[in-house]
Amino acid sequence: MRVKELLLGAAYYNEYMPYERIDEDLELMKKLGFNTIRIGESAWSTWEPKDGEFDFSKLTDVLEAADRHDMNVIVGTPTYAIPSWLARKYPDIMSINKDGQLLYGHRQYFDITNEHYRYHCNRIIRKMMQAVCDYECVIGYQVDNETRAADAAGPDVQALFVEKMRAEYPDIDDFNKEFGLDYWSNRIADWDDFPDVRGTINASIDAAYRRFLRYCIADFIAWQADIVREYAKEGQFVTHNFDFDWRDCSYGLQPLVNQVAAGRALDVAGADIYHPSQNELTGAEIALCSDIARSIKQENYLLLETQSQGRFNWLPYPGQLRMQGYAQLSGGANSIMYWNWHSIHNSAESFWKGILSHDLEPGYTYHELSGFTTELEGISRHLINLRKNNKAAILLDHVALTAFDEFKNDLKVDYNDLVKRIYDACYEMNLECDIIYKSAKLDKYSLVILPGLYSVNDMLVGKIRNYIENGGHIIATFKSFFADRELKIFADTAPHGMTDVFDIKYDMYTKPGSATVMFDDGQEFDINDHIELLELNGDSVPWARYSHPYWNRYAAVTHSKYGNGSATYIGCMCSKAAMSKTIRRVAMIAGIQLPRYQFPLIRRSGINDLDECVEYIFNYSMENNTIICEHGCKNLIGGEHYDMGEGITLHPWDVAILIDDEDE
Amino acid sequence: MRVKELLLGAAYYNEYMPYERIDEDLELMKKLGFNTIRIGESAWSTWEPKDGEFDFSKLTDVLEAADRHDMNVIVGTPTYAIPSWLARKYPDIMSINKDGQLLYGHRQYFDITNEHYRYHCNRIIRKMMQAVCDYECVIGYQVDNETRAADAAGPDVQALFVEKMRAEYPDIDDFNKEFGLDYWSNRIADWDDFPDVRGTINASIDAAYRRFLRYCIADFIAWQADIVREYAKEGQFVTHNFDFDWRDCSYGLQPLVNQVAAGRALDVAGADIYHPSQNELTGAEIALCSDIARSIKQENYLLLETQSQGRFNWLPYPGQLRMQGYAQLSGGANSIMYWNWHSIHNSAESFWKGILSHDLEPGYTYHELSGFTTELEGISRHLINLRKNNKAAILLDHVALTAFDEFKNDLKVDYNDLVKRIYDACYEMNLECDIIYKSAKLDKYSLVILPGLYSVNDMLVGKIRNYIENGGHIIATFKSFFADRELKIFADTAPHGMTDVFDIKYDMYTKPGSATVMFDDGQEFDINDHIELLELNGDSVPWARYSHPYWNRYAAVTHSKYGNGSATYIGCMCSKAAMSKTIRRVAMIAGIQLPRYQFPLIRRSGINDLDECVEYIFNYSMENNTIICEHGCKNLIGGEHYDMGEGITLHPWDVAILIDDEDE
Amino acid sequence: MRVKELLLGAAYYNEYMPYERIDEDLELMKKLGFNTIRIGESAWSTWEPKDGEFDFSKLTDVLEAADRHDMNVIVGTPTYAIPSWLARKYPDIMSINKDGQLLYGHRQYFDITNEHYRYHCNRIIRKMMQAVCDYECVIGYQVDNETRAADAAGPDVQALFVEKMRAEYPDIDDFNKEFGLDYWSNRIADWDDFPDVRGTINASIDAAYRRFLRYCIADFIAWQADIVREYAKEGQFVTHNFDFDWRDCSYGLQPLVNQVAAGRALDVAGADIYHPSQNELTGAEIALCSDIARSIKQENYLLLETQSQGRFNWLPYPGQLRMQGYAQLSGGANSIMYWNWHSIHNSAESFWKGILSHDLEPGYTYHELSGFTTELEGISRHLINLRKNNKAAILLDHVALTAFDEFKNDLKVDYNDLVKRIYDACYEMNLECDIIYKSAKLDKYSLVILPGLYSVNDMLVGKIRNYIENGGHIIATFKSFFADRELKIFADTAPHGMTDVFDIKYDMYTKPGSATVMFDDGQEFDINDHIELLELNGDSVPWARYSHPYWNRYAAVTHSKYGNGSATYIGCMCSKAAMSKTIRRVAMIAGIQLPRYQFPLIRRSGINDLDECVEYIFNYSMENNTIICEHGCKNLIGGEHYDMGEGITLHPWDVAILIDDEDE
Secondary structure, three states: OOOOOOOEEEEOHHHHHHOOOOHHHHHHHHHHHHOOEOOOOOOOHHHHEEEEHHHHHHHHHHHHHHHHHHHHEEEOOOOOOOOOHHHOHHHHHHHHEEOOEOEEOOOEOOOOOHHHHHHHHHHHHHHHHHHHHHOOOOEEOOOOOOOOOOOOHHOOOOOOOHHHHHHHHOOHHHHHHHOOOHHHOOOOOOOOOOOOOOOOOOOHHHHHHHHHHHHHHHHHHOOOOOOOOHOOOOEEEEEEEEOOOOOOOOOOOOOOOHHHHHOOOOEEEEEEEEEHHHHHOHHHHHHHHHHHHHHHHOOOOEEEEEEOOEEEOOOOOOHHHHHHHHHHHOOEEOOEEEEEOOOOOOOOOOOOEOOEEOOOOOOOHHHHHHHHHHHHHHHHHOOOOOOOEEEEEEEEOOOHHHHHOOOOOOOOOOHHHHHHHHHHHHHOOOOOOEEEOOOOOOOOOOOOEEEEOOOOOOHHHHHHHHHHOOOEEEEEEOOOOOOOOHHHHOOOOOOOOOHHHEEEEOOOOOOEEEEEEEEEOOOEOEEEEEEOOOEEEEOOOOEEEEOOOOOOOOEEEEEEEEEEEEEEEEEEEEEEEHHHHHHHHHHHHHOOOOOOOOEEEEEEEEEEOOOOOEEEEEEEEOOEEEEEEEEEEEEOOOEEOOOOOOEEEEEEEEEEEEEEEEOO | OOOOOOOEEEOOHHHHOOOOOHHHHHHOOOOOOEEEEEEEEEOOHHOOOOOOOOHHHHHHHHHHHHHHOOEEEEEEEOOOOOOOHHHHOHHHHHHHHHOOOOOOEEEEOOOOOHHHHHHHHHHHHHHHHHHHHOOOEEEEEEEOOOOOOOOOHHHHHHHHHHHHHHHHOOOOHHHHHHHOHHHHHHHOOHHHHHOOOOOOOOHHHHHHHHHHHHHHHHHHHHHHHHHHHHHHHOOEEEEEEEOOOOOOOOOOOOOOOOHHHHOOOOEEEEEOOOOHHHHHOHHHHHHHHHHHHHHHHHEEEEEEEEEEEEOHHHHHOHHHHHHHHHHHHHHHOOOEEEEEOOOOOOOOOOOEOEEEOOOOOHHHHHHHHHHHHHHHHHHHHHOOOOOOOOOOEEEEEHHHHHHHHHHHHOOOHHHHHHHHHHHHHHHOOOEEEEEEOOOOOOOOEEEEOOOOOOOOOHHHHHHHHHHHHHOOOEEEEOOOEEEEEEEOOOOOEEOOOOOHHEEEEOOOEEEOOOOEEEEEEOOEEEEEEEEEOEEOOOEEEEEEEOOOOOOOOOEEEEEEEEOEEEEEEEOEEHHHHHHHHHHHHHHHHHOOOOOOOOOEEEEEEEEEOOOOOEEEEEEEEOOOOEEEEEOEEEEOOOOOOOOOOOEEEEEEEOEEEEEEEEOO | OOOOOOOEEEEOOOOOOOOOOOHHHHHHHHHHOEEEEEEEOOOOOHHHOOEEEEOHHHHHHHHHHHHOOOOEEEEEOOOOOOOOOHHOOOOOHHHHEEOOOOOOEOOOOOOOOHHHHHHHHHHHHHHHHHHHOOOOOEEEOOOOOOOOOOOOOOOHHHHHHHHHHHHHOOOHHHHHHHHHHHHOOOOOHHHHHHHHHOOOOOOHHHHHHHHHHHHHHHHHHHHHHHHHHHHOOOOOOEEEEEOEEEEOOOOOOOOOOHHHHOOOOOOOOEEOOOOOOOOHHOOOOHHHHHHHHHHHHOOOEEEEEEOOOOOOHHOOOOOHHHHHHHHHHHOOEEEEEEOEEEEOOOOOOOEEEOEEOOOOOOHHHHHHHHHHHHHHHHHOOOOOOOOOOOOOEEOHHHHHHHHHHHHHOOOOHHHHHHHHHHHHHHHOOOOEEEEEEOOOOOOOOOOOEEEEOEEHHHHHHHHHHHHHOOEEEEEOOOOOOOOOOOOOOOOOEOOOOHHHHHHHEEEEEEEEOOOOOHHHHHEEEEEEEEEEEEEEOOOOOOEEEEEEEOOOOEEEEEEEOOOEEEEEHHHEOOOOHHHHHHHHHHHHOOOOOOOOOOOOOOEEEEOOOOEEEEEEEHHHOOOEEEEEEOOOOEEEOOOEOOOOEEEEEEEEOEEEHHHHHOOO
């Protein structure tokens, strides 16, 4: 979705406030240059304190104040956290998972397919929409929040699942065969014998169940969006707040949600991106998650949550808040919404701090933000609606992600580890990549990277072969082209359907032990996990071999011309440096030009509404660093002009935003 | 409770013995100088093998023998371990906690508020009292043992809890507001909607529940004490065996029991102190736990259990048993009771060894003890009823302890870690401290230390301000003056109510990263966790700042004069050495004189019944170490006289007990 | 069981195949020299897809093909994995253990004592036997597979257990006394009060329950064998596939199964041995497990499963598959059966790879095997039915194993760690040992080693005393002669009944701390855990003492002559080198001659059907290594002759099989 102005603001929870201070808060926000707040999504029990009794006063108080202060509002439906009376009324609402039935208390612990839950969702959403939709300040709606299926596996959900499997496999023998159910006597002759999925040892069934749960989430979001649209006024958008895999920060593809599927029902994708800070601020997490967020609807998205402080170790160093904001914009965000305005005085997230600390006074964070937003004011029209024009793409896939988990065995790395390693390698050499999925058109890219594309079907194999034949370049890693949709491993030579393209085959893989990757130029790199022992066919060139007493006759990285393009295969979980070396070589072959500088100097760029090429240059470092201008340009910040060949020195945690002004 | 003679002895379990040998055992004890045994507390199923059938013969056999051998007996009620018939008769007796209902088997796994449990407790206690109270040997009773509430959260207990909350918060809106229940839709409009406390994500509710469980324990102990007193004869005391937090040894404040509240019903506090030994014997655990035990009723206490051997790694080196015994006495114990007399041949604690090994012959431990008790004989009258006269105190608080756990987030240290670090710093510089609580009178102390006093109310703040104004000196650490009783964080400037006293404020805290503490004299110390970035107001003096590229403008340790006293604030979990340095400075300002020697030379002192000042000097070391007498004195052990300025050399693991003999 | 030819082959799962290829597979096998397949044991739901409907076509297809290809078949009953319809029909079949009732899905998760399970077992076994027993190719049957009792503790099983205890202890007072139930009020006056065994804290009761579960397994295997024998034809054997303790590989005594008891019902023991490979291939795991497998029926056994590849890190280096095969034979195996023929394309064990990779083409592993089997062809008649003639034995015991677990306390090592340390010490010095049990005749051995023989009775003590008196030599370790059958620790001087034999006593044990073992020749060794402080009586010689500031007066290793033999005691979990030194000394005293070479050069030997002494010499190393012939001999592989004194150089991972040809 394109915006007319940058949305700048924070989540605001009037209902959590220790005392009444809406006007004071909105004034503080306005002073900060904020123009938008996000409200309403967490407090169902406040809006409906008893079954059927509604009280939106704490919500409408804010809307009225927002109208007064000319502040935009995004209203969220409150359905991701239910009131206790609802759980009490329908005990079966709480999810039954592998550990038994969850107790009421935590958000997202209920079964989103439950009919009673849906009944009450429907009612609260309609009541809320009636209460809010007429306020002028309301610019859009967020349906639910970070939706989860809570690993629900109660009888009703399982019945739905079995029904779905049955529809996909009308002949139960096909089902048994595809899932290999003869193994350990798991075969069923009758769908009624389908055992409790929580006990299954069949990794493919578990994977199918996880796919089913992702389907339930997409279905639920679409259902909510439909209800909301019955009330939404012209110009009000519908969004959802998507998150990512989580490892103490946002980290790669969200395993539990198929965001592309769920995003179809939305006008614009929303996302929350939480990332390391202080010495660990590299921008890589922001960049990866931005690129994923942009991929949901293949356009700009709304950043609905990010930290101003967040956790203990994220208190930003001076200058970092500004840098983080620009990093978000450089990925295509059309908003920066902090979570949250004020630190919470009780309950569970008191130390996930907001812009205001518990004293509710403008302090360090407020003042840091203030500097940033003042600077933004003059330039934000250059920064919104950024269009990317990337020549490279990384193809992500939920089925592959699940496969890595389900068929883990001794594998130490998981899918997102691999994705992150490859993404980080690209990021650090300033090779900007789109995130794409199996359904994507490949032709617009010179280079497509396939990290662990475990599961493929013939159509996809055909598409990829075609792409290469027509001049495309791909890099695939170990565990690509390995299994079908249900993760049944192909019974022919690996990599399936691609042996002639890569000009390799393999039937052995093992742990690396002491093995290293030795490139043809003598450079040697570490391996962290898993080595496939690649045998060369015909014309394939071994860019690297394993250095190992017994496996040194096998290739580790191979490159093969095919048609007008090329296919490169990385056979092991090698170090980031080895990934980098390989990607850099292929990028050169694919005709992609990379800047001479690299991390900690990061370039992120795109085309803005004015058709200017906007280049962000970040210095993720505690030292000064200098780049040499490759063409005449102007720094949007400050307006200084630089000639081609001139150096631009960036201070620690500093950023320049360059636009071409050759012809000015 | 004052005693006439030192109680010396052991727990004795006639019912565990592989064969009849009461007289043999009592004779062995007498030879050892023992005068007291503790019996009866663990074997309800022996005393009441079937519902309503009682058999105290194994108990009265011991009492008769004790009468014969002139041995004192402390009889324990057996209620902390129930018979299987009782659990079978009333299945709801077993505690239901977060993991479901506990199975019968372990002690203390039942719900102490259960009415059936209480009914049978009442009966067995009365029957037992009738059976034992007339024996001359009985000097006192122990009600229950290390009482636990077993995290009981079955419907009945929860109903009690809700009732209690309701009584505290007659207006449910106050309750919602105080606990921040709007958060994540946890608000309730009706007490009947109060959800299962086991599922709560509201840390304040969980904390309140834990406070409630502590209340149940105090209530239960008082209830038992009342029953016992109906039978107890003149001169027989009532006690309880309290324990401490446990980390492979006794360690700080017992989180589960409010010992002061529970102690009100008792004539004398009892305690069990288990501590490291061998190379790890420092006396610090004995000292801390002694000081806590003494704080329960603010007088001498009974050491009801300590190890003679205990666990594998506690087998004492030659001389250590003696040293440990004196260390216990130096903390105010009026008894030394070992657990237990004999090693157990079966069940669960066979390798928690007693004075006799499994061969039931006097061996190494017996003979080590024998040397100690012989030495004690001549001097114990100087050692009992020791009165402390400490000028410093450390204020401990259960609410703060719970807060550290509940609002932990990324915090690595917990409350007892912090308490122990501060206590150990004091201990090692030979600054003896009383343990006090919020209700304490502060005026008798020159220095009061407040480790992590997370939760305060206005009255307490007032009392502390007053104390300083009147010339008192305090040291508070990070996370003090932070939240109210229910752990709701104050919405004003931190530290709450004390910004003018400390002359500081802060609204930021983070992980230390590479930060260190740099004192004004250039000394630099490590930080282990959590730094608050302190801003100075007016006259506060920054004793130390953070050494860090970005946080170096903030203070780490501040000192401020206020009224006639002073207030010192330690903003981070710094190393013990940094704590020491700060405490030592304040002690000097507070006019407290410290000895010139420090750990491994430890001094513990007090006034005895003869009004002598008794000074224990311990050498916790494998080397000889020497102190210089600061006044003429006599070593009670051996009787040697030392002039002022003369050296006393202590051998490894040796102790001297000095009394002033200037005027002899 | 003696065989006429070496059985060579693999598990074959026609029912798991992605497409029909029986004949192709059998031809590939024949080319490899395979003569046997093992089928049928995992797929009950395939043989009985619905209750009472049977379909053995996928089984009989294989049998028909096997008849055609002249391939032997071992048919397994399918009872270790049940169909889902069975679990659905009788929900109580699924085991109830400490974590509640297990869900259907995993193999071996049901209660083998359940009457419904037994009913359906009986029926499927009979139906299957009728379907297969007439095929000529069938040479034997495997009843069930790696049988487990699933920690079943539902009401019915517990009732069985109580019944059994009751039968063993007609007087409940004896029971209470023996198990020490007065402790913590666990005493029962009525068997009906016997509490749920899952909650017990009484380690002896838990140990008795585990013994009971082992009894259930033996009973179940015998019951199956009886049914199978009703159908088996003349010459068809009955076996079972036993496994071992598991720590990422087969590792010592299987705690859950008394294999000797279970083996009584069988004609021949079967076993699966999975072991480390690549750099970690030492042969020690193969040797230990072989020796245990041979001990089950004190004769040759069938190796029913071993890896060709197995897990990721077991892909064998070139030459290792051959070496592993010979290592198996050198331990007395009469078969080498790989698990499995083909890698599985789905479900749970897809990366436990078979001889064929997923492409089902002969690849690396196939060709490695092919070299080995070709070589075997000419010589295997020399290798089968190998009879061992060991002079040393190691006595293993389930009661001791359980004791180490149940009475663990701070002990870090468990029983199998200790067993493995001692076994490895023997293995590496080429001291071949039989594995024996308490019931064994000791007289045929010069040396008997007793690792942690925790539990003994008077008869056993008498037997051991007798053995030594008559000239036998024993080595016992710490925690031997310590407790009775129910693990009640003896109440007399330790080691019980043996103080005069060892001429030592002790009543103290502790953690080693800094202690080392210092031998009388000045050699010093590490200690990993647990030291008993041994005091010498009379004539005992302290071979080693503890080097420690306080424990140096105690012995660590003692040696004592007794009668015509000797008794050596190792008081601590010392390093393997210290174990070796001790064992080597005793071996010398016992007149056992050891070769001059040691690991990585390993000798394993025996007498074959031709009464030749067969000596395997293995080089477990990446280097060449040479032995000097101690007599003239011929290498069966290749046929080369070596004179006495001549060197035989073994290449990396190479093996020689020598037979004496002095007199040729």
